Amino acid sequence: ATYGQAEGRTEDRPLWLGSVKSNIGHTQCAAGVAGVIKMVLALQQGTLPKTLFAEEPSSHVDWTSGNVRLLRDAVEWPAGEEPRRAGVSAFGVSGTNVHIILEEAPEPVENETRSDEPESPVLRPVAPAWVVSGHTADALACQAGRLREYVVGRPELPVGDVAWSLATTRAALSHRAVVLGGDRSGLVSGLAAVATxxxxxxxxTGSVIPGGVGRTVLVFPGQGSQWVGMGRELAEASPVFAARLAECAAALAPFVEWELDDVLAGGHGFEAADVVQ
Structure with a gap:
């Protein structure tokens, strides 16, 4: 309703309201990114997709307080003089509330004066390397083929910009290839060789040696939320939980000098980081 009351929003330009849940159901922690994907595709296709099962608006909502309408049918969403924008909300049962605003990217501006050809016959620019990677050798070949198809279909892309994006915005997976070439055609031919x-x-080409430097692992243990007696009441009331708790204690015993029951009771190591984690 807040957006629906925005200045300049007329009756013929309502705030369209939809939900990705009607398409794919509950997705828990993936709901937010699913909504983002849906709106990016809507911007790309120029159409706001229909929200399923929304034929009867809820009687608990005052639909007249803001210029808001449900997407009970698909609505064309063409580009105009101003950039198109969409808000995506994700509300988790754990209390996580997120709202972001997406805005369509500006159309690429063609630079007719830019060229990969050298301005001097003496100093020729060296084409940068294009790096490609994949989880497997087949994935690497597929990625190279898709990149070749993309570049061939967009001859206006500067080879330096492509190289920068490949080197800085893509993950470096285990199977890798570096393509060198004196010009665009040489780089494209190199991609074709990797693809085939x-x-x-x-x-x-090459692959990461197993046992090399590992990837960074981030640990989110929830440390600080524990309290004395945590889980003990449930263990007394639930034989199933008590049995599983005993299994955990037995599994830990060979590796630690403390007992799980003692820690839960507030004993040794209750506040120690190595114990809590």
Whole structure:
């Protein structure tokens, strides 16, 4: 309703309201990103998709207080003079509330004066390397093929911009290839070689050695939320929980110098980081 009352919003420009839940159901922690994906596709296709099972608006909502309408049918959403925007909300039962505003990206501006050809016949620019990776050798080949198709279909893309994006915005997976070339055609040919598994000059492939430097792991233990006696009342009331708790205590026993029951009772190590985690 807040957005529906925005200045300049007329009757023929309502705030359209939809939900991704009607399409794929409850997704818990993935609900927010699912809503973002849905709206990005709506911007891309120029259509606000229909929200299913919304034929009867809720009687608990005052639909007249703001210029808000349900998407009971698909609505065309063409680009206009101002950028299109959409708000995405995600509300979790744990109390997590998130709202973001998406705005369509500006159309790429063609630069007719920019060229990959050298301005001087003496100093020729060196085309940068294009890096590609995948979880497996087949995934690497597929990624190279998709990249080649994308670049061939967009000849206006500067090779330097492509190289920068590949090197800084993509994950470095275990199977990798580096494509070198003197110009765009050489780089595209190198991608084709990676996609088909053919060795060629200007392409270096390899994989990460197992046992090398590992990836960073972030730990979120919930430390600080424990209290003395936590779980003990439930263990007394539920034989199933008590049995599982005993299994955990037995599994920990060979590796620690403390007992789980003592810790839950507020004994040794209750506040120690290595014990709580």
């Amino acid at each position: 598994g053919q060795p060629t000059t200007g392409v270096v």
